[in-house]
Amino acid sequence: MNKIAHSLSAALLLGCGLAAHAGENIDGDLIARGKALAVASDCMACHTNTPQQGKPYAGGYGIASPMGTIYATNITPSVKYGIGGYSEAEFAAALRTGIRKDGAHLYPAMPYTAYTRLSDDEIHALYTYFMHGIAPVDEPAAHETALPFPFNIRLSMAAWNLLYLDNARFTPDPTKGDMWNEGAALVQGAAHCGTCHTPRNVMMAEDDSRFLAGAQLGSWYAPNITSDPHAGIGGWSEQELVNYLKTGRAAGRGQAAGPMAEAVEHSFQHLSERELRAIVTYLKTVPAQGEEGKGGAEGSAPAQPHYNVELNLRGANPPNVNHTLNGGEALYSGYCASCHQPDGSGSRNQAYPSLFNNSATTGSNPSNLIATILLGVDRQADGKHVLMPGFGEGSYVGELTDKQVADIANFVLQKYGNSAVSVTEADVSEVRAGGPKPLLARVQPMIVPGMVVGVIIVILLVIWWLRRRARR
Numbered sequence: 001m002n003k004i005a006h007s008l009s010a011a012l013l014l015g016c017g018l019a020a021h022a023g024e025n026i027d028g029d030l031i032a033r034g035k036a037l038a039v040a041s042d043c044m045a046c047h048t049n050t051p052q053q054g055k056p057y058a059g060g061y062g063i064a065s066p067m068g069t070i071y072a073t074n075i076t077p078s079v080k081y082g083i084g085g086y087s088e089a090e091f092a093a094a095l096r097t098g099i100r101k102d103g104a105h106l107y108p109a110m111p112y113t114a115y116t117r118l119s120d121d122e123i124h125a126l127y128t129y130f131m132h133g134i135a136p137v138d139e140p141a142a143h144e145t146a147l148p149f150p151f152n153i154r155l156s157m158a159a160w161n162l163l164y165l166d167n168a169r170f171t172p173d174p175t176k177g178d179m180w181n182e183g184a185a186l187v188q189g190a191a192h193c194g195t196c197h198t199p200r201n202v203m204m205a206e207d208d209s210r211f212l213a214g215a216q217l218g219s220w221y222a223p224n225i226t227s228d229p230h231a232g233i234g235g236w237s238e239q240e241l242v243n244y245l246k247t248g249r250a251a252g253r254g255q256a257a258g259p260m261a262e263a264v265e266h267s268f269q270h271l272s273e274r275e276l277r278a279i280v281t282y283l284k285t286v287p288a289q290g291e292e293g294k295g296g297a298e299g300s301a302p303a304q305p306h307y308n309v310e311l312n313l314r315g316a317n318p319p320n321v322n323h324t325l326n327g328g329e330a331l332y333s334g335y336c337a338s339c340h341q342p343d344g345s346g347s348r349n350q351a352y353p354s355l356f357n358n359s360a361t362t363g364s365n366p367s368n369l370i371a372t373i374l375l376g377v378d379r380q381a382d383g384k385h386v387l388m389p390g391f392g393e394g395s396y397v398g399e400l401t402d403k404q405v406a407d408i409a410n411f412v413l414q415k416y417g418n419s420a421v422s423v424t425e426a427d428v429s430e431v432r433a434g435g436p437k438p439l440l441a442r443v444q445p446m447i448v449p450g451m452v453v454g455v456i457i458v459i460l461l462v463i464w465w466l467r468r469r470a471r472r
Contacts, residue, residue, distance in 0.1 A: 026132055034129025037122055040190040040275070041115070042267040046072045049142060057082075057134055059141030063109050064218045064434055066204075066441040068147040070109045078136040091130075092123045097167060098157065105157035107145070108195075113206065117170040117189030148444060164205035179274075183282030186275060191267070196222040196259060202439050213289035214365075218435040219375065220258040221367040223359060228288035241280045245271075247382035251350055254359030255386075257372055261379035269381045328411025331404055335391065336412075344416035351386075361417030366409060370423060370431040373405050392432060402428040 038044070049060035049072075059074040077084040083091065083101075090101045096116040098106040106112060118126075146152065170189050172181040187193045198206040199215040214224035214231075226232040233241060240250040248256035248264040256264045268276070333342070339352040346354035355361050360368045376390030391400040400408070402425040409423040430436055 026128055030125055030128050031133040034125035034127070035133055037118075037126050037190055038129055039267055039270045040186060041126075041192070042263055043075070045262045045266040046110075047075050052142065054142070055137045057130075058137040058139065060143055062143065065107070065109055066218075066435075066438050067107075067151045067444070069143075069145070070107055070147070071141060071143040071145045072110075074137060074139075074141045075130060076134055076137040077131050078138045081138060081140045082136060083130065084136060086127075088124065088127045091127045092120075095123060095126070097161065097165065105154040105161070107147075107154075107157065108160075108204070111192040111195040113165055114189055114192035114195055116165070116167050117185065119169055122190075150447060151444070160203065160205070164203070179278050179281045180285065182275070183278035183280070186279050187282050191279065193225070197225050200438070204438065204440060210289055212283075212286055216367065216436055217259055219367065219371040219431045220260075220435070221363075221365045222260070223363060223365075223368075224289060225283055226286045226289040227284055228290055231290050232288060233283065234288060238277070238280050238284070241283070242273075242276045245269075245276050245279065247384075248379050248386065249350075249353070249382075252354070252357045255353050255377065256379060256381075257360075257368065257377040258375065261377065261381075261386075264381050265379050328407035328409075328414075331400075331408045332411050335397075335400070336408065339388075344412070351384075352388075355412055355416035358417070361412055364418060364421055366413070366421050366423050366427065367431055367435065369409050369412065369417075370405060370428055373400070373408060374428070374432055402426075402432065 044056065046061055046063060047057045047059055048054050049058070052060070054060050055076075057074070057076045059072045061072045062069045063072065074082040076082040079085045083094075086094070086101050093099045094101070094106065095112055095118065098108065098110065098112040100106060150156065170185045173184070176184075194206055194211060196217050197212045197215060198208070199210045199213060201207050212225045212232075215222050224232040227234040229235045236244075236250070236253060240253055244250040244253065244256065245264065245268040247269065248261055271279075340346055340355055341352075344355035346352050360372055372388070372390075374390050374392035377386055377388040379386050389395060389397045391397065391405065393399060405428045406423045406425050409428075413419060413421050413423070
């Protein structure tokens with residue numbers, strides 16, 4: 001009842017706040033503020049089908065979730081296909097509670113659990129931008145979400161929200177400085193860092209007791225970004241963290257790939273220096289969380305290169321599409337050494353990064369190393385296009401088998417990274433298939449048969465009871 005009462009109170013306050021804006025003139029500054037918030041919220045990354053050169057915010061981008069692919073919708077001001085018919089209150093409800101204009105519930109792949117921290121003024125600026133700052137696209141999104149039963153029952157999200165949605169605005173901490181509070185508001189709200197970096201419970205809700213402690217994100221692993229000096233980013237300097245967010249790269253630390261590369265490309269690189277430093281200021285104070293199973297940001301790794309592939313091995317083992325190369329050393333020589341160098345030190349300007357002191361090779365979770373080999377790296381940031389081809393399905397440089405990927409990964413880990421970690425063919429197969437599946441996804445194929453069996457058991461029990469009653 002307390003949650004219901006809180007929700008009703010919040011709705012009344014929201015109505016009052018929105019009414020205050022009713023007579024306000026739309027101006028360029030307000031649209032600019034809304035655009036800045038949309039960039040900080042990384043709306044473009046999900047709602048623009050970039051791989052198919054889709055139109056901005058027209059939807060159709062597929063977000064891989066353990067329950068199935070969730071396709072982003074058209075959020076342009078198109079009345080027929082987008083959100084042009086939304087009132088500001090309806091827009092606020094979608095952002096803060098995950099409820100669309102038609103009453104249907106959104107899945108938390110749309111991070112409304114974080115956007116609920118946005119203030120009324122921020123909602124108003126976003127609404128103004130989306131209604132007046134972008135062009136309407138009068139066409140439906142290329143794909144629609146169609147999850148398997150029972151995940152396709154959107155009404156079930158109403159119960160999920162009652163259990164897990166904390167519909168509260170961000171409240172500044174008066175004991176902290178302005179920079180800290182600005183960073184906290186961004187991390188907890190618009191930038192929704194916890195959506196990826198916080199592990200989830202059995203019902204796929206964020207585990208607040210492990211805030212930012214690292215979580216599997218499909219094929220990739222969003223690492224621990226708490227202040228822990230070993231498992232997290234406590235050992236990174238402030239400037240290293242700012243550089244990473246701004247460019248997707250921190251020398252001797254790591255390179256952004258996968259979803260993080262998208263976040264850097266579409267969001268973080270466009271934030272102001274102050275905003276980036278505010279985020280870092282806050283992250284440096286997030287309570288440290290150690291490793292829980294796999295998943296530290298950094299592990300034990302050689303302090304300096306200590307291994308060289310024989311130089312003549314490189315020439316003897318060019319990439320081959322017939323899979324005649326075997327062994328991690330030979331495969332590394334043929335596929336990797338020309339860029340990352342025989343000793344793993346990378347190119348002189350580190351455009352091709354060192355494999356030493358690299359978060360993909362020194363962490364205790366090898367998912368990012370495997371995913372990088374399979375899927376590659378592709379980001380545009382800091383005026384540069386960083387591209388590493390993947391060697392997974394459909395690769396234009398030759399697809400590697402699960403065993404070959406495992407052999408390369410183990411060679412890299414043993415010689416350049418965390419030698420305590422090893423990779424199996426099963427690990428590669430799992431990453432190739434989209435990553436580990438949580439319990440809910442694993443039991444989904446058994447739900448319908450289980451329901452059928454349950455109905456049959458009930459029918460048999462009823463028949464037994466009726467016959468027993470008839471005998472009496």
